[in-house]
Amino acid sequence: MVEHPQQPLVDIVIPVHSTSRPLQRAVSSALRAAPGAAPGQCRVTVVAHHLTSERVRSMLSAEQRAVVHVVESEDRGSTAAVPRNEALRRTTARYISFLDSDDTLDPGAVTRWLGIAERHGSDLVVPFQHHENPRVDVTPVTRPFRRSDLDPVKDRLGYRSSAFGLVRVHAARRVGARFDETVRTGEDQSFVMGLYAGSRRIDYAPGTPGYLVHADADARVSQQSLPMRDEVAAALDLTREPWFAGVPDELRQSYVLKYIRVNFFPCLENAVRSGAWNADYARSAGAVFGELTQYAPHVTDQLSRADLRVARLLSPGTGEGELLAALAERRRFATPGALLTERWTRVLGRQAPLRVVAASAVQILRYRWALAAGSRN
Structure with a gap:
């Protein structure tokens, strides 16, 4: 693959902020992600953040330095939002694909996504995302067997909030999608949600080749413990977009609803287990829960009975043991309390627990089948 920086068809962008990152591994995978592409169709761009371009180039092999485009972004912010926004502003490509420096692309992944986008006119191609560790990724929680022309609501795309895959640059600029440079975690929420809200067509590429999340990252920001308000700021800040x-x-x-289930409750449990639960934290958690439930109409109607029991315990008088027991109850997904809503008329709602759990179970089967099929090829 030879660099043609003028008019590439796809820009594969890798932000890097530390010399401890396995950048050569990420770059090697990006160079192998588009076999069969015509000369100049794919460019790998590394964006240096809090590093000079010379320092980043020294992290690459001689062969990589000959073909990789390295640029510098401003030295501000502590997340990948700044270098990603810089790449989005600078690119001359039709499509952009973001890759974390900790992760890799499967061989042929970009070729596959590009074929889907060119064939269907996709603004966004959502990739299959798999993990080096045993974790199973059930997102997006689509309708059974749905892969083309996804609907953000019906296919519950909010559960996949990472900015990977393939994005049509014109669509991102038309919508005004950007990465949030003010939050400490979840900086890609505003970019992804902007695309979900404004894309004309979204397609899914199930199974491999896809995006591989590695388990050896030394300091993933998304895994660091944060105060409750900081943990959900990315969601609440969307109102400013x-x-x-x-x-x-x-x-x-x-x-x-995804944010409450996937971000708020786990953050609350981590806080209780770490000893951070006290009267002040209880008041803060209750206030944040109130902000989240005011985000859209009828949110609490779609939460399980067990979820709402936890919410009612967000007060200074609640003991750690009682709250942990309630949090454990909401994770027993085969029980009525975790599956049923308080209002019977909402039990079969698309975003209610019963249908989300059922759709997730189907996704688990599809995930395992896809990995098994990939290992045979």
Whole structure:
């Protein structure tokens, strides 16, 4: 693959902020991700963040330095938002694909995504995301066997909030999608949600080749313990985005329900187990829960009975043991308390626990089948 920096078809962008990152591994995978592409169709761009371009180039092999485009971004911010926004502003490509320096692309992944996008006119191609460790990724929680022309609400795209895959640059600029440079975690939420809200077509590429998340990252920001308000700031800050006013209520509801289930409750449990639970934390958690549930109409109607029991315990008088027991109850997904809503008319709602759990179970089977099929090829 030879660098042609003028008009590449795809820009594979890798931000890097530390010399401890396995950059050569990420770059090697990016160079192998588009076999069969015509000369100049794919460019690998490394964006140096808090590093000079010379220092980054010294992290690459001689062969990589000959073909990789290295640029510098401003030395501000502590997340990948700044270098990603810089790459989005600078690129001349039709598509952009983001890759974390800790992770890799499967051989042929970009070729596959590009074929889907060119064939269907996709603004966004959501990739199959698998893990080096035993974790199973059930997102996106799509309708059974759905892979083309996804609907952000019906296919519960809010559960996949990472900015990977393939993005049509014109679509991102048209929508005004950007990475949030003000938050400590979840900086890709505003970018992804902007695309979900404004894309004309979204497609999914199930199975391998896809995006591989490695287990050897030494300091992933998303895994660091943060105060409750910081943990969910990325979701609450979406209201400031220029495209947010046009987001349908049902999409807002779908997204905030994911945030409550996947971000708020786990953060609360981590805080209790780490000894951070006290009267001040209880008041803060209760206030944050109130902000989240005001994000869209009828959010609490879609939460399980067990979820709502936890919410009612967000007060200074609640003991750690009682709260941990309630949090454990909401994770017993085969029990009525974790599956049923308080209002019977909401039990079969698309975003209610019963249907989300059922769709997730189907995704687990598809995930395992895809990995097994990939290992045979």
